[in-house]
Amino acid sequence: MAGDVAGDAASLQRQLAELRETVAGLGARLRTFEDQVAISQLVARYGPAVDSGSATAAAELWAEDGVFEVPPYAVWTGHDEIAGMVDGAGHQGLIMNGCAHVLTAPLVKVDGDEARAWNYALNIRWDAERDRFWIARASANSWWLRREPAGWRVAHRVNRGLDGSPEPRALFEASTQPFRAGSQPA
Template identity: 60%
Template sequence: MSETDELRATVDMLASRVRALEDHLEIMQLVAQYGPAVDSGSGDAAASLWTDGGTFDAVPQLSMRGREDISGMVHGSGHQSLISNGCGHVLTVPHITVAGDEATGRSYALNIRWDAEADRFWVARVSANTWRWVRTPEGWRIRERVNANLDGTGEHRAMLAPPETGTPSRPPEGR
């Protein structure tokens, strides 16, 4: 192999690695935007993190289909009550697997609430999350998020297990 060929191979390898790093960083930034968007009551900003037909299942409470449903949840009375009483949605850094223009991942989410009488915050909920992201002309967006309480249910814990096929598991329908 000539020096020129070696240089081309090195540049190609570095370009591939930079793109992988950029993909991971963009996806992590996408996930990091969710908590501040919903906690500020910015439904349109939260919904814009998804694709037009993206889904968000908060198992077993709520199943949202499309940006309008997600924005509606943020503007709804239940969510507005949470944030007006003091609430933070904290998502951990997801484990991400990128395959071309699609990616999958898993992470935790914590719902932390303010207790004015006790003058403290408390963790109201810890949940498992599985994610499916897709590269769009606007950048990476969420295609699917499943959020299930870690309430001892085996299927919910299994969502956090390293995927055997490279795809995070999801709880059975109706769970």
């Protein structure tokens, strides 16, 4: 009988260890999923923020020292410059004449408190004379993100027009490789 009790105790210990391992694995998977959803939502907020002219909401998607590159147009660094882009005459002219910044769902890779994401962005404009919308720009986007106390923020975003040159394709090439924290914008 003593052997049965010892055997039952050992069996229970193994089962408890397996359960702990299973719960830890599920917890890690859930954290990754939550991070991917949070980053996807952050990316999804960009279009409505800039198209509504909400400069502060758009700028706050970035870290305080975040960078937004849109060659050959400009590079904006920090909340003030990014908000200034949204409030600027060029952007205001776009949205007052009918413009939509449409971003596709991103491919997201997370490693701890850093992440990368890749997606397409379309700049769709209204042509009142022809009573139609047209795609003014299609671009490749690469995002470097980091977890901050307030949640995920953009550390660096590169937007390159898909004009047949190698640079936009190179942005997407990184998405086919494993991601490890510490990678830097090209």
